[in-house]
Structure formats: C-alpha cells, structure tokens
Amino acid sequence: MIRNIPKNPVLAAIDKDNLDEADSIVSAIKASVGGIKLGKEFFTSFGPQGILKIAGTDTPLFLDLKFHDIPNTVAGAVRSASKVIAPNMMTIHASGGPAMIRAAADAAAEFDHSPWILAVTVLTSMDDADLAATGVNSTASDQVLRLADLAQKNGADGVICSPLEIKTLRAEFGPDFKLVVPGIRPAGSDHGDQKRVKTPAEALMDGADYLVIGRPISALANPAASVTEILESLG
Numbered sequence: 320m321i322r323n324i325p326k327n328p329v330l331a332a333i334d335k336d337n338l339d340e341a342d343s344i345v346s347a348i349k350a351s352v353g354g355i356k357l358g359k360e361f362f363t364s365f366g367p368q369g370i371l372k373i374a375g376t377d378t379p380l381f382l383d384l385k386f387h388d389i390p391n392t393v394a395g396a397v398r399s400a401s402k403v404i405a406p407n408m409m410t411i412h413a414s415g416g417p418a419m420i421r422a423a424a425d426a427a428a429e430f431d432h433s434p435w436i437l438a439v440t441v442l443t444s445m446d447d448a449d450l451a452a453t454g455v456n457s458t459a460s461d462q463v464l465r466l467a468d469l470a471q472k473n474g475a476d477g478v479i480c481s482p483l484e485i486k487t488l489r490a491e492f493g494p495d496f497k498l499v500v501p502g503i504r505p506a507g508s509d510h511g512d513q514k515r516v517k518t519p520a521e522a523l524m525d526g527a528d529y530l531v532i533g534r535p536i537s538a539l540a541n542p543a544a545s546v547t548e549i550l551e552s553l554g
C-alpha cells in the first residue's frame with residue numbers, strides 16, 4: 320500500500336458518521352485536496368475497513384486517533400495502523416511522555432513508508448485553568464513549547480498546533496519539524512466553534528506545512544467548489 324505525500328497543503332477533515340455521505344465527499348474532492356483526515360468519529364463507526372473503503376490504498380491520509388497509552392500499547396497501535404491502513408501521518412499525545420513518544424516513532428520507523436508521528440501538545444479546548452485542574456501549573460503556551468520540545472527530542476516528526484502558535488513553533492523547532500494546523504477558516508466563512516482561527520493563506524505565510532480544514536469543505540453544498548476556492552486563495 321503506497322500513499323503519496325500530499326501534493327498540496329489542504330487536508331480535508333471528514334467528520335461524518337454516515338459512510339455513504341463521507342464516501343461521496345471524498346470522491347468529489349480527492350483529486351484536488353492534498354489528502355483527507357479521518358478521526359475518532361469515523362474510525363469508531365466504520366473501523367479500518369471503512370477507512371479503506373473511502374480512502375482506498377492510495378489517497379494521502381492523515382489518521383487522527385491521538386494515541387495515549389503505555390509505550391508498548393502505543394507502539395502496537397502504530398504498527399497495526401501502519402500495516403492495515405498505512406496512513407501518511409498519525410497522531411499521539413505528547414503528554415504520554417518521552418518513552419511513549421519514542422516507542423511510537425520507533426514503531427513507525429519499522430515500515431518502508433513510515434507514517435509521520437505528529438504529537439498533540441495541549442488540546443486547543445484547554446486553557447490555563449483547565450491545565451491547573453489537571454495539576455499542570457504553567458500557562459498553556461509554555462506547556463505547548465515544553466511538549467513540542469519533548470516530542471522533537473524523542474523522534475516525533477512534528478506537532479498539531481493552533482494557527483496562533485505557528486510562528487513561535489516554526490522559529491523554535493526549525494524548518495523540518497512538521498506543523499499541521501486545524502482552526503483554519505477561509506475569509507468570510509462560518510467560524511463554528513473554532514475561536515482562534517486564521518485563513519489558509521495566513522497560516523501558510525506563518526509557516527504551517529499542512530492545513531486541516533473540515534466544515535468549510537465538508538459542510539457545504541459543493542465541497543469540490545469549496546476546495547477550488549481555497550486553493551485559489553493560496554495563489
């Protein structure tokens with residue numbers, strides 16, 4: 320199973336619990352997006368077979384299951400996903416610690432087409448008070464930097480970050496560390512529940528590698544036309 324590296328930075332998040340609907344959106348956009356992102360909602364409903372049904376064995380794929388467990392279990396999950404689904408990139412939680420991050424990176428490296436291991440730092444739904452409630456007594460932005468550093472030192476290929484963190488992380492961790500960014504809203508589109516947003520062009524200018532875009536593509540009547548507009552806005 321060989322999935323090419325995404326050719327453009329737009330990764331469409333397909334957050335649907337209806338297989339036919341997801342399939343028809345992916346069919347309409349797969350030639351024009353860089354790749355698609357499937358996560359817990361889709362995976363829990365339809366499993367690896369559902370993923371292979373809509374992404375085939377060649378559509379560039381970001382598998383967003385955010386593994387967080389003991390190192391041996393996370394390594395096993397990375398191996399299983401690499402064998403059965405072969406995504407281009409997949410997520411773990413950096414807060415699982417150095418041994419867990421290293422185990423995920425080592426497991427990915429066993430494969431010819433190693434998926435990139437991307438670490439989630441602090442969930443964008445958490446603020447300083449939420450962190451304090453979990454016993455973390457630093458600000459969310461300090462904690463993001465600490466966990467991104469931990470991720471890089473232990474072999475992760477990059478992190479998921481909010482649009483507001485791109486510049487700082489790019490400056491701190493260099494050009495090769497992948498920054499994959501949700502919270503992207505084309506100019507004039509509905510923000511939904513995303514609060515800290517940037518446009519696709521702004522995020523790329525700041526130094527993002529990939530843009531995760533969900534509802535501005537999948538919730539509209541013509542997802543293919545939405546992708547075309549987004550790509551045009553990138554010039």
Ligand code: C5P
Binds near residue numbers: 513
């Ligand atoms: O529809 P929307 O563009 O907001 O979708 C963004 C996608 O990125 C969703 O799949 C969401 O789960 C994911 N995501 C996010 N914020 C994070 C991590 C992931 O919005 N911090």
